[in-house]
Amino acid sequence: MAGSRREKLGSIFARMSGLLRSGAIKEEDRPIWYDVIKAIPPKPVPPPKQVQNILYPEDFVIAHFYRTYTDPEPVRLNDHKNKTVLQRFVDKYFELQSKKSVPTDQLFNETLLTLKAEGIHLITHAEKQSRTKGKSPVSGGETFTDQMPITVSKKLDVNKIPQINLQQLFDKPG
Amino acid sequence: MAASLCRMLSWRTFKNHKWMTPCCSEILATYNVKSFGSAVNIQRCQSSGLNTQQAVSPSEVYTKASENLSTFEAAIQHEDYFGLKNLVTLQDLFQARVHLGHNVGLRHESMSPYIYGTRQGVDIIDLEQTLPLLHDALNFCAHIVYRGGMILFLCRNMQFLPKVEQTAREVKEYSHCRPWLRGTFTNSANMFNSLPIYPELCIFLNTQDTVFETHRGVVEASKLLVPTIGIVDTNVDCANLIAYPIPGNDDSPASLQLFLDLFKTAIIRAKEKRKEDGIDETAS
Amino acid sequence: MASNIPWMTRLVRMNCFAKQRIYPIAISIFQDGNLTLNHVVQQQRTYDVKNDSTDHGENFSISPPKIENKPTTKTITISRAMKAYMERAKSHDNMMKAEVADYEIGKRHLANIMGEDPDNFTQADVDRAIEYLLPSGLFDKKARPLLKNPYEIFPKRKVAQFSLDGRPLHWLYFTALPNFYSILHDITCKMEDLKALEDKLLSENKTEDLNVPPLNLASSEWLTYQQLKDKFVEKVQEKDYQHFLVMMERLVSHPLSHRELPFIMAFRNMLTNESLDTNPPQIEYDAEGRSFSCAEGTRKDSWAYVKLYMPGTGKVTINGKDLSYFTNFLYRESLLFPLSLAGVIGQVDIEAEAMYGGPTGHCGAIRLAVSRALCAFVDKDVKEKLRLTGMLTRDPRKRERKKPGQEGARKKFTWKKR
Numbered sequence: 055m056a057g058s059r060r061e062k063l064g065s066i067f068a069r070m071s072g073l074l075r076s077g078a079i080k081e082e083d084r085p086i087w088y089d090v091i092k093a094i095p096p097k098p099v100p101p102p103k104q105v106q107n108i109l110y111p112e113d114f115v116i117a118h119f120y121r122t123y124t125d126p127e128p129v130r131l132n133d134h135k136n137k138t139v140l141q142r143f144v145d146k147y148f149e150l151q152s153k154k155s156v157p158t159d160q161l162f163n164e165t166l167l168t169l170k171a172e173g174i175h176l177i178t179h180a181e182k183q184s185r186t187k188g189k190s191p192v193s194g195g196e197t198f199t200d201q202m203p204i205t206v207s208k209k210l211d212v213n214k215i216p217q218i219n220l221q222q223l224f225d226k227p228g
Numbered sequence: 229m230a231a232s233l234c235r236m237l238s239w240r241t242f243k244n245h246k247w248m249t250p251c252c253s254e255i256l257a258t259y260n261v262k263s264f265g266s267a268v269n270i271q272r273c274q275s276s277g278l279n280t281q282q283a284v285s286p287s288e289v290y291t292k293a294s295e296n297l298s299t300f301e302a303a304i305q306h307e308d309y310f311g312l313k314n315l316v317t318l319q320d321l322f323q324a325r326v327h328l329g330h331n332v333g334l335r336h337e338s339m340s341p342y343i344y345g346t347r348q349g350v351d352i353i354d355l356e357q358t359l360p361l362l363h364d365a366l367n368f369c370a371h372i373v374y375r376g377g378m379i380l381f382l383c384r385n386m387q388f389l390p391k392v393e394q395t396a397r398e399v400k401e402y403s404h405c406r407p408w409l410r411g412t413f414t415n416s417a418n419m420f421n422s423l424p425i426y427p428e429l430c431i432f433l434n435t436q437d438t439v440f441e442t443h444r445g446v447v448e449a450s451k452l453l454v455p456t457i458g459i460v461d462t463n464v465d466c467a468n469l470i471a472y473p474i475p476g477n478d479d480s481p482a483s484l485q486l487f488l489d490l491f492k493t494a495i496i497r498a499k500e501k502r503k504e505d506g507i508d509e510t511a512s
Numbered sequence: 513m514a515s516n517i518p519w520m521t522r523l524v525r526m527n528c529f530a531k532q533r534i535y536p537i538a539i540s541i542f543q544d545g546n547l548t549l550n551h552v553v554q555q556q557r558t559y560d561v562k563n564d565s566t567d568h569g570e571n572f573s574i575s576p577p578k579i580e581n582k583p584t585t586k587t588i589t590i591s592r593a594m595k596a597y598m599e600r601a602k603s604h605d606n607m608m609k610a611e612v613a614d615y616e617i618g619k620r621h622l623a624n625i626m627g628e629d630p631d632n633f634t635q636a637d638v639d640r641a642i643e644y645l646l647p648s649g650l651f652d653k654k655a656r657p658l659l660k661n662p663y664e665i666f667p668k669r670k671v672a673q674f675s676l677d678g679r680p681l682h683w684l685y686f687t688a689l690p691n692f693y694s695i696l697h698d699i700t701c702k703m704e705d706l707k708a709l710e711d712k713l714l715s716e717n718k719t720e721d722l723n724v725p726p727l728n729l730a731s732s733e734w735l736t737y738q739q740l741k742d743k744f745v746e747k748v749q750e751k752d753y754q755h756f757l758v759m760m761e762r763l764v765s766h767p768l769s770h771r772e773l774p775f776i777m778a779f780r781n782m783l784t785n786e787s788l789d790t791n792p793p794q795i796e797y798d799a800e801g802r803s804f805s806c807a808e809g810t811r812k813d814s815w816a817y818v819k820l821y822m823p824g825t826g827k828v829t830i831n832g833k834d835l836s837y838f839t840n841f842l843y844r845e846s847l848l849f850p851l852s853l854a855g856v857i858g859q860v861d862i863e864a865e866a867m868y869g870g871p872t873g874h875c876g877a878i879r880l881a882v883s884r885a886l887c888a889f890v891d892k893d894v895k896e897k898l899r900l901t902g903m904l905t906r907d908p909r910k911r912e913r914k915k916p917g918q919e920g921a922r923k924k925f926t927w928k929k930r
Contacts, residue, residue, distance in 0.1 A: 059414070061450035066471060070453055087428055087455045090371040093304040094364055096472050100341035100357075105332075108345035108352060378679060380686055390700045397683050404686045406693055412686060419688055423593035425678060427686070 067091050115147045116140065118162060123176045139174055299505055303374060310370040310497045313363060316490055318355050321362075324486040326476040327353045329462035336465045342475035343462060351462040353475050365457045365472040366494045369429060372455075373498035376507070377428025380404055381491075382445050384437050388484050392433055395488050399495045402427060404445070408437065413448035431491060432458035434478040435466055442466045459487055591678025618659060635661065691744040692752065695779075699759045702775065706768045713768075722767050729764065732780040739781070793888040807884035811876025811907050814869030818881035822889045824861030830878065831866060843875040850883040850903045854894050860886075876907055 057073050064072075070088055073079045119140055126139035137145070147165045150156050156164045166176060303309045321327065329335070329343065329351030344354035373379060379401040383392040389405045396403030404412075409419065416424035430449045435458045437443045442465060449456050450469045458470035459478045467473045477483040622641045623630035638659050648656040674680045684690035684697075713721055735743065737753045748756075763769055764776060793805040804821040828847075830837040838844050851857045862882060866874035883903035887895050898904050912921035919925050 057453065059451040061447055061469060066450065066453045066455060085428065085453070086375045086377050087372055089300070090304060090368060090375070091455060091471065094368050094371070097361060097364065099468070102337060102340045105335075105340055105343050105351070106345045108347040390697065390704065393684075393697050394701070400683070402680065402683050402686055404684070406684075406687045406689070409688055412688065420673065420685075422673065423596050425593055425674060425680060425685075 065096070067095070112144050112148070115144050119143055122162075122178055124179055124182050126174075126176065139169075139176070142172075142174065143169060143176075299507065300375060303501075303505075304371060308367070310367070310374075310494065310501060312366045312370060312494055312497070315366065315493060316359070316362065316486070318359055320486065321355050321358060321476070324482045325480045326358065326483045326486065327355050328477045328480065328483075329353050334463040336463055336467075338467050339460065339462045339464060339475065342460075342467075353462065353477065358475050361472065362474050362476075362490070365474055366490060368455070368472055369431065369457060369491060370494040370498040372429045373495050374502050374507075375428075376502070378402060379495060380427035380430045381433065382430060382443065383433035383484075384408075384443055385434050385479070385484075387481070388433065391485070391488060395492050399492055399499075401495060408444045410444060411448075412445070413452045413454065426452060426454050428454070430454055430456045432456060432470070433484060433487060435460055435464050435470065436478075446470060591674075591676065593674060593678050594676050615659070622659075689744070689746045689748060689752075692740075692746050692748050692756075695744075696756065696759060698775070699756075699763055702772050703759075703763055703766065706763075706766050706771065709771075710766075710768055724767075724770050726767070727764055727769055727773065727776070729776075729780065732777070732782050734760065735779050735781060740779075793885050795888050803889075805885045805888035807881045807887075809877040809880030809882070809884060809906075811880060812869050812873035812910060814866060814873030814877040816864055816866040816874060816877035816881045818865075818878060818885050819863040820882060820885035820889075821861035821863070822856070823859055826858035827861045828864075829862065830864045830874075838871055838875060840871065843871060847875055847879055847882070850879060850886055850898060853897060853901060853903065854886055854890050856886070856890075860889075879903070880906060 057069060057078065063069075067088075070079070070084070074081060074084060074088075129138050130136075143165060146168055147161060150161055150164055150168070151158075169176065307313075327344070332346055332349050332351060335343070335351055342354055342357055344352045346352070369379065379396075379399075381392050381396040381401065381403040383389060383403075383405045392405050393403045411419055413424075413426060416426070430445060432443060432446060435443050435446055446456065446458065446466045446469050455471045456469070457472040457474065458464075458467075459476050460467045460470065460473045461476070461478045467475075474487075476487070619633055619638060620630040622638060622645075623633035625645065626637070626641045628637060642657055642659060646657045650656050673682070673685065680686070682690035682694070684693045687693050710722065713719065734757055737748075737750060740753055740756070741748050760776070760779060763772065769776065793807045795803050795805055797803055802821050803823075804819050806817070806819050809816045809818065828835045835844050835847070838847070848857060851860060864878045864881065866878055869877075880903070883898050887898070887904070890898075895904075914920050917925075
């Protein structure tokens, strides 16, 4: 192939045009792609730009949710009918916000209370931590679920004492 | 006249022109019967100023050639000759997960104009830019096939290798998804022991050889003036070497399948048109 | 014209070649002497690499048959690559014709010198004649003069890489190893098909096909690296060959692999059973009506000829002496080992004649000859026993040559530092 092998200088179209202009390749010997690329020129490369983060309004609510509350329950990915707890929280938040009856700084609290009324109990990180600490080393491996407190209170009477003590400790500063 | 004919004979650009018929049939006849002696016969045929041809006068030759040229011209003037515009929509691209790029840390700066933004540390490719680029690439590919060009499919992702090879085989084109030997294009004469043969278009379904290296074929094709279409992910550093870059996800089976189907359709449509327009007489 | 060259000159030239370790003249002959393209498409031709610089390393490709079948009214242009090829093929063809003529004449001259019929002079006769006329002491057999059909000497070359219009014929042409890679592709496709079929059968609960016992490929082995390269006529790399083996093993281990048996067997060599009866000694009868068999044996440089009479009285004669021919008891014992193995000690007479070498060689050579001769009288089980104990195998060990700069094969001269 005639021509330079410096691939970084100019596009192939520009280089082939140069070869044709200089006569290194005759007009009738031009490759078949030449006419096509002439008719469908590649789009110019846009100038480099600063890439922005993509953020949505609900991100603020979601971030607050995860900062405050622990992961609710495992999500069923194939369940498209029921909304997840997070989704309901976000929806409720925006619903309350649109009503404008609640002051902005009370919105999260109000959402929590509304959800509670609907039967969804959210556990804050602080609560979870206190529960973990309150457990005796005997049952250390277990994790908390909704049914947990009942079973604990029924079966393990020994655990009651430290739990109550700890509760009292927490109550004092409040 | 003879000289110009020789030149015409020698270049694939004009290989399908109707004006070749009589003299070429003559050559073919010789070729069939005398086989090895044909090279000499061709030369004799040419050097004697094509005394053997009776049916076609030089002027006729050129009118027929230009007729055919005008077919190509008409095709290329047409905005969407092969009906490829409606083949793919933004929705299809999105559903095939073409918008997913790589981690921000892997981004190559040259790809930043094609990136819509970063969502939770992952680059999202701007599909609104991808779509017209993809249309152009498909159109280009179809026109090359329409003019009888060879298409070479390249992909170095082992997961997609069988699929890509299968597709290339189905559309009767070529594929090279195996380790690239240095000099496959640049040292072609020695590697294949014949005059160099290059494809008219290389389609790179991914442009990375390994995670860290660019496919050597991109560079070699660019050196030898072979046009390229490439799906460029956000970590690709050779988008400037590719004539028709298509920003998109090259790592998901879904997106790769979409691209393969699109190119396959484009090639098949172009070949059908070729048959319809009577250019490809060998196909019948 | 080549026929004017005296044949002796040619042989001498061959000899020179041999010394330089360059291949001698190689010629391929075609029945009609008139090469056609069709002809070449059908057979894999070999070419003399050396003779013409322009032809060096060229792959001669030919148009596919489908183009030849086309009506002549079709349009076609001959690509530059194809034209160049055809010119090369032409010049090469001329060279080949000359070489064919040379080879034929050389062969006839050889026949005349040997006083044999030139028309019925076979390749075996040629080899014999050259060995006789040009005895060579060169160690490497490849370096000795020879006159052979090129098919046996030169590696096969590829034909048919691109068509008249310059379009490669193979869809993997650009990979440079199209045949090899297309097989890899086939393996992958077959594997995928088998997997899909397996899923289907399982879902339909048709397990009888899946419960077929696994393929028993013990009687064959994979093509060797060299055989694979020769099969594809491509420079496949060692690591690619290993990759091929891995893929094939994976295919074989699939429960449905029996469906792809023909494909698998195309890449396997059948192992031939070591035949016991290649040249079994026959039972003969002497003038007195005693049955005996004869056999030869070798060990190291020694050679032995044994006549084994059965039934007999246990008499052993070696070069006119009895068993005391060997002073070493070990030799006497090892000599009689095959007899004791067959349980015929005292039931046979042995007349042995041993030559060359020393007692160890004699002993080993006689033992081998006795075992072979015994095969004529004993049944198959005993024969198998003899084979398994190595009685029927020639001991391949030979005396190791002395090396220059040292006292013997391994021993070094006495050497003191100071």
